[in-house]
Amino acid sequence: MSNPLEEVGHKWGMVIDQDLCTGCQACVTACAMENNIAFVGEQDAAYGRSLQWIRVERFWEGEFPEVKSTPFQPVLCQQCGQAPCEPVCPVYASVHSENQQINIQVYNRCVGTRYCANNCPYQARVFNWRDYREPGPLDNALNPDVTVRRRGIMEKCTFCVQRIVQGEDTARAEGRQMADGEVVPACAQACPTEAIVFGRLDDPDSLVSRLKRDGRAVQLLEELGTQPSVTYLKGGSSYGRNG
Amino acid sequence: MTEKLSRRDFLKLTAAGAGATAVLTGCGPASRYVVRSPYAEMPEYTYNGQSTFYATTCRECPAGCGIVVRTHQGRALKIEGNPSHPVNLGKTCSRGQAALQGLYNPDRVEAPQALAAGDRQEIDWDRAIRVVREALIGNRPEEIAFLLGPSPDHLYDLVSEIMRSLGGPAPLCYGTQALFEARATLVQATAQVLNRTALPFCDLGGSDVAFSFGANFLETWLSPLAYGRGFARMRRGQVGRRGFLVQFEPRLSQTGAAADEWIAVAPGTEGLVALALGRLVAEARGGLVPAAYREVDVATAAEASGVPEGTLTRLAGIFANAEHPLAVPGGAALGHVNGLEAARAVLTLNALAGNLGQPGGVFLTPVPNVHPDSRRGPDTLVEINALIGRMRSGQVKALFVHGINPAFELPAALGFTAALENVPQIISFASFPDETALLADYIFPDHTPLESWGYQKVRTGSDRAALSGAQPVVVPFHNTRATVDVLLAAIQAAGGDLAAGVPYSDEVDFLQQSLLTLVQEAGNIAAPEIRTFMTQFQQYGGWWAAEAGLDAPSTPAPLERPLRLIEPEFAGEGEFHLHVYPSPILGDGAGANRPWLQETPDPMTTVMWNTWVEINPETADELGLEDNDVVRVASDFGAIEAPVYRYPAIRRDTIAIPFGQGHTALGRYADGRGANPVALLGLKLTGAGDLAFAATRVRLEKTGRTSILARLESRIGVYGEGLE
Numbered sequence: 001m002s003n004p005l006e007e008v009g010h011k012w013g014m015v016i017d018q019d020l021c022t023g024c025q026a027c028v029t030a031c032a033m034e035n036n037i038a039f040v041g042e043q044d045a046a047y048g049r050s051l052q053w054i055r056v057e058r059f060w061e062g063e064f065p066e067v068k069s070t071p072f073q074p075v076l077c078q079q080c081g082q083a084p085c086e087p088v089c090p091v092y093a094s095v096h097s098e099n100q101q102i103n104i105q106v107y108n109r110c111v112g113t114r115y116c117a118n119n120c121p122y123q124a125r126v127f128n129w130r131d132y133r134e135p136g137p138l139d140n141a142l143n144p145d146v147t148v149r150r151r152g153i154m155e156k157c158t159f160c161v162q163r164i165v166q167g168e169d170t171a172r173a174e175g176r177q178m179a180d181g182e183v184v185p186a187c188a189q190a191c192p193t194e195a196i197v198f199g200r201l202d203d204p205d206s207l208v209s210r211l212k213r214d215g216r217a218v219q220l221l222e223e224l225g226t227q228p229s230v231t232y233l234k235g236g237s238s239y240g241r242n243g
Numbered sequence: 244m245t246e247k248l249s250r251r252d253f254l255k256l257t258a259a260g261a262g263a264t265a266v267l268t269g270c271g272p273a274s275r276y277v278v279r280s281p282y283a284e285m286p287e288y289t290y291n292g293q294s295t296f297y298a299t300t301c302r303e304c305p306a307g308c309g310i311v312v313r314t315h316q317g318r319a320l321k322i323e324g325n326p327s328h329p330v331n332l333g334k335t336c337s338r339g340q341a342a343l344q345g346l347y348n349p350d351r352v353e354a355p356q357a358l359a360a361g362d363r364q365e366i367d368w369d370r371a372i373r374v375v376r377e378a379l380i381g382n383r384p385e386e387i388a389f390l391l392g393p394s395p396d397h398l399y400d401l402v403s404e405i406m407r408s409l410g411g412p413a414p415l416c417y418g419t420q421a422l423f424e425a426r427a428t429l430v431q432a433t434a435q436v437l438n439r440t441a442l443p444f445c446d447l448g449g450s451d452v453a454f455s456f457g458a459n460f461l462e463t464w465l466s467p468l469a470y471g472r473g474f475a476r477m478r479r480g481q482v483g484r485r486g487f488l489v490q491f492e493p494r495l496s497q498t499g500a501a502a503d504e505w506i507a508v509a510p511g512t513e514g515l516v517a518l519a520l521g522r523l524v525a526e527a528r529g530g531l532v533p534a535a536y537r538e539v540d541v542a543t544a545a546e547a548s549g550v551p552e553g554t555l556t557r558l559a560g561i562f563a564n565a566e567h568p569l570a571v572p573g574g575a576a577l578g579h580v581n582g583l584e585a586a587r588a589v590l591t592l593n594a595l596a597g598n599l600g601q602p603g604g605v606f607l608t609p610v611p612n613v614h615p616d617s618r619r620g621p622d623t624l625v626e627i628n629a630l631i632g633r634m635r636s637g638q639v640k641a642l643f644v645h646g647i648n649p650a651f652e653l654p655a656a657l658g659f660t661a662a663l664e665n666v667p668q669i670i671s672f673a674s675f676p677d678e679t680a681l682l683a684d685y686i687f688p689d690h691t692p693l694e695s696w697g698y699q700k701v702r703t704g705s706d707r708a709a710l711s712g713a714q715p716v717v718v719p720f721h722n723t724r725a726t727v728d729v730l731l732a733a734i735q736a737a738g739g740d741l742a743a744g745v746p747y748s749d750e751v752d753f754l755q756q757s758l759l760t761l762v763q764e765a766g767n768i769a770a771p772e773i774r775t776f777m778t779q780f781q782q783y784g785g786w787w788a789a790e791a792g793l794d795a796p797s798t799p800a801p802l803e804r805p806l807r808l809i810e811p812e813f814a815g816e817g818e819f820h821l822h823v824y825p826s827p828i829l830g831d832g833a834g835a836n837r838p839w840l841q842e843t844p845d846p847m848t849t850v851m852w853n854t855w856v857e858i859n860p861e862t863a864d865e866l867g868l869e870d871n872d873v874v875r876v877a878s879d880f881g882a883i884e885a886p887v888y889r890y891p892a893i894r895r896d897t898i899a900i901p902f903g904q905g906h907t908a909l910g911r912y913a914d915g916r917g918a919n920p921v922a923l924l925g926l927k928l929t930g931a932g933d934l935a936f937a938a939t940r941v942r943l944e945k946t947g948r949t950s951i952l953a954r955l956e957s958r959i960g961v962y963g964e965g966l967e
Binding site: 017020021022024025028029030032034043047048050055056060064065071072135137138139140142143186190192193194195236 | 318320321333341343347349467468472474475478485495498500501507827828840841842846847859860891892894895916951953954955956
């Protein structure tokens with residue numbers, strides 16, 4: 001008898017088009033509101049302890065007046081196929097999910113060694129240095145589908161696994177295949193320019209698979225062999241008209 | 244234990260036997276940990292474990308985007324865009340996402356209050372309504388003034404009707420959001436060039452080359468989500484062709500960073516550059532140069548703007564050869580004394596390109612037919628100043644304030660706060676204890692937007708006429724009351740002609756009567772009568788026309804009139820131009836009390852929770868300024884202090900400060916954080932009578948202190964510890 005879990009096993013992935021990203025930060029705020037991410041305040045934010053699971057990077061090139069910023073680059077957990085954070089965890093809190101082919105963090109196993117964050121080449125993991133409780137009544141908006149983390153716990157992007165699981169459950173209950181685009185994480189749902197595209201990489205016809213085959217596709221630190229599930233489409237492309 | 248032992252006896256026995264031990268768990272402290280609402284109070288349509296979704300309108304800015312709010316057992320959990328709404332098609336921005344932190348903000352005004360000598364005392368709504376009634380009928384109509392914010396529109400329409408019925412002055416509508424958009428100036432320029440008093444809609448999505456003169460349309464300008472969608476279509480929507488965007492502005496904005504080219508024009512010369520480009524484009528196309536450009540001297544424009552003639556010629560060539568070129572006027576380019584002429588010059592470029600009413604060109608958005616008689620005039624600083632003058636001379640006896648925080652938003656040089664002292668009665672409808680509310684005599688808190696009914700007219704951004712609808716997504720969290728209901732209750736209590744002239748029983752009745760005109764129009768709602776219509780209006784999140792379609796401007800030949808530009812003038816003395824821009828995250832400053840907006844990094848500097856001063860690194864070197872050095876920025880009108888951020892992409896003669904922080908009230912997350920740059924602004928005006936907010940000069944002084952900015956761009960922290 002086949003394992004029923006295998007039947008719904010998918011490989012989820014994301015493509016981010018840097019030519020479309022406007023750096024507006026809607027993904028950052030949307031992620032925080034969906035995933036019960038706590039705010040840490042000015043001082044801890046300056047210590048680098050803020051808990052955003054996704055950040056928008058930009059770098060400067062050149063000097064005035066020939067200066068420009070590099071295309072905006074949202075960086076989140078790359079959900080590596082060979083994740084550097086996994087083998088270093090002594091308590092198996094950072095593990096690979098067979099079902100969604102993502103890297104998941106098991107909060108109630110985590111003992112806070114922070115080895116995983118040290119080993120992550122993308123700096124995608126954030127650590128709860130304190131109990132950042134949201135004062136009432138702000139906690140009314142907490143998402144009941146997502147665990148609230150406490151002090152001493154490592155956390156990171158989950159590809160909104162609660163939405164994936166719900167989508168898979170719904171499709172299974174209705175006895176059908178999932179449609180492309182049926183599940184979107186909070187960042188992709190908010191993204192005003194649809195620069196963030198999410199879907200199944202195991203389906204070669206999905207939009208995310210097709211975009212991944214684009215000539216502009218690159219992956220962050222490919223040379224490390226981490227096999228990221230996130231692909232970037234280079235921005236500022238030189239084809240077509242360019243001045 | 245016998246069967247006859249009653250519960251009462253049992254309690255007696257245990258009390259005697261167990262002594263002081265608490266066995267009555269129903270009354271002990273443990274019971275407080277479990278609080279369940281009785282099923283009798285369960286909100287409608289609520290099932291355990293299932294979410295209910297409500298469509299409503301985002302009111303974090305006046306664009307009128309549709310949102311769908313996920314609620315769970317009576318709590319609002321998450322905001323998403325409404326996929327069928329014509330403005331944002333399912334998308335949201337940071338500010339919309341964080342709107343929940345307004346609803347559940349810990350520092351809301353929870354009940355009506357009377358303020359006296361710094362003391363805030365709760366009163367009941369009956370007394371509040373008596374106060375409003377007395378203010379409306381106890382004063383002469385011309386002694387009453389309403390100062391309203393950019394949303395919601397249904398309140399504006401009702402207040403207009405009340406004031407018409409009373410015979411008093413029409414309500415004023417203002418806000419820094421509209422100021423930094425240069426909305427009033429743009430509307431007047433559109434009236435002059437395109438023959439309609441309205442906001443233009445620039446079809447970015449259909450254009451292949453777009454020149455934006457100061458319009459920060461990917462941040463806060465007019466309808467950022469609609470323009471974001473247009474930007475995406477321009478870049479990637481057409482097969483084999485990638486749109487090309489050029490941004491003309493003295494400081495590289497987030498919009499400029501997403502553009503292909505940034506031209507650092509001198510402040511106040513944006514219009515001049517548009518004129519020079521117009522002439523060069525006309526020449527490149529051959530034939531007679533239109534009258535509009537015959538007086539333009541390209542060399543003078545190049546020298547004044549600091550843009551080399553070669554660059555102008557190259558850009559003009561790109562514009563002239565484009566299939567669908569587009570020019571967008573907005574923001575700081577229009578915030579100069581020649582801002583109106585600059586807006587006309589940029590709009591005229593579109594006429595030259597022949598794109599008016601064409602794909603990739605300029606359109607006008609039809610406004611839905613709801614209370615057309617109270618078409619909201621874009622009020623200007625001149626009108627606000629007239630109100631302040633009347634306040635100062637004691638001609639205003641009762642001032643009502645809603646949706647705007649003038650003590651924070653208006654330039655300090657106008658003297659609004661001082662003028663308030665001569666107003667005997669100030670009534671604020673603020674949901675939060677903002678700067679203005681704390682100076683009022685009464686705060687009668689309105690519901691926050693997610694608890695409110697209403698509508699917002701879509702003025703630009705949609706592809707058709709649209710009226711965005713609002714409905715409560717949760718029951719009111721505190722003892723607040725809808726301002727429309729408060730006004731209507733006061734009017735009913737007053738009776739007489741006023742009550743006869745404003746014949747609505749409550750807010751929903753007013754909405755239904757307002758929407759009557761739409762029932763017969765072809766739109767997304769097919770309903771024979773108003774109750775069914777209203778149900779679908781709530782379900783869809785608004786009404787919009789059945790067919791997409793915008794109006795093509797009927798233009799009175801703008802190319803035949805010569806275009807001239809007056810010399811830019813600047814208020815005050817100083818070695819730097821001051822470029823104040825609205826924070827893309829905090830907007831008009833009302834977002835500063837949302838902790839997640841405070842912690843969302845600024846897109847360009849990645850600074851959180853504070854105000855900074857952007858200065859060119861070379862200039863900073865000359866002045867010996869490092870990151871985080873606190874400087875005193877002084878104009879002839881005021882001074883503020885803030886830390887330096889060495890910003891690589893700003894002209895050397897310009898410094899930039901974001902607007903949004905510097906609150907002295909508004910609750911724990913906003914109060915005492917950063918500095919408010921409107922303290923610096925001089926009072927030069929544009930030709931349309933609005934503030935030339937980019938026309939102030941400032942001086943910089945070192946204070947010798949440092950204050951460290953929290954920046955995300957260094958994840959190891961910015962205090963420098965452990966780096967040596």
